[in-house]
Amino acid sequence: MRNRFDRQMESLNSQLTHMGELCEVAISRAAMALRNGDSNQAMNVVEADQEIDHMEKDIERLCLRLLLQQQPVARDLRQISAALKMITDMERIGDQASDIAEIIISAGMNETNEIPEIDKMASAVSKMVHDSVASYVQRDLELAREVIEQDDAVDELFExxxxxxxxxxxxxxxDxxxxxxxxxxxxxxxxxGDHATNIAEWVEFSITGVHKESHI
Incomplete structure (x- = not known):
């Protein structure tokens, strides 16, 4: 029974990793569309968001099966509960990347050369998403806390x-x-960046049993 549970947990980790990769792709495409004023690339972001939405439902079903069928112990329960919270944040990341794409499409805009910090923000938050999901799969508390600290740098770029x-x-x-x-x-x-921080905080909870108040 435990072997089956462990296999399903491995599947959960794999699906979470893929969903995180899709979020990274959506952010990267949105940044590229902005740099190049590329409406076609922006449309690809919208498509990526739809795939992220589908993955959220698939992972949610897997988590519910694990909770209802496998009777997980306390540590496993924290991991599954954290995963359910994480996919909500990842789905919102997809939505916000899509919102950026829709601005590019509707305004026919591209980033001005005077604002390179926007591209830096895109790179920074993409790394935060990657590291937050990786910290969950690897159960790496230090990496999760590094993500939380990186949020301040993104806030400074925004200002x-x-x-x-x-x-x-x-x-x-x-104009x-x-x-x-x-x-x-x-x-x-x-x-x-706030959503990536939320994910990292849920990773911290899954490992320590303590959760800081969510930003969102």
């Missing part, structure tokens, strides 16, 4: 983006509507 855009608007170097779109893009990236 830098806002300040730069306000200066550009004041100087007449940036007001484009600036608002870019602020929204950076805000969605900042929220993705």
């Amino acid at each position: 830098t983006v806002k300040r730069k855009l306000m200066r550009l608007i004041s100087a007449g170097d940036e 007001g509507s484009t600036a608002i779109d870019l602020i929204m893009v950076s805000k969605y990236l900042e929220r993705i």
Whole structure:
């Protein structure tokens, strides 16, 4: 019985890893679409979000089977409960990457060269997503805590983006509507960082049994 349970837990880890990879792909495609003003690439983000939604339902069903059929011990129960919380955050990450893509499509916009911090934010939050899921699979508490600490750097980048855009608007170097779109893009990236932090906090709970208050 335990062998079957262990195999199902391995399947859970594999599916969570794949869902995390899809989130990374969605973020990467959104950043690329923004850099290149590529509406086709932005449409690929929307498609990736749909696959993320399907994965959330598949993983949720697997978690419920594990809870109802296998009678997990306390540590296993924490892992499964954390997984259920994590997939909610990953689904929202997909939504927010899709929101970025929709801004790009509707506004026909691309990132201005004066705001490289937006691309830095995309890279940073993508790494946070990867590391948060990896910390769960590897049961790596130190890595989870590193993700939590990285959120401050993303918040600082977001504040830098806002300040730069306000200066550009004041100087007449940036169209007001484009600036608002870019602020929204950076805000969605900042929220993705918050969701990755939430995932890391649930990883910490799965290992220690203690959970910090969620950001979202």
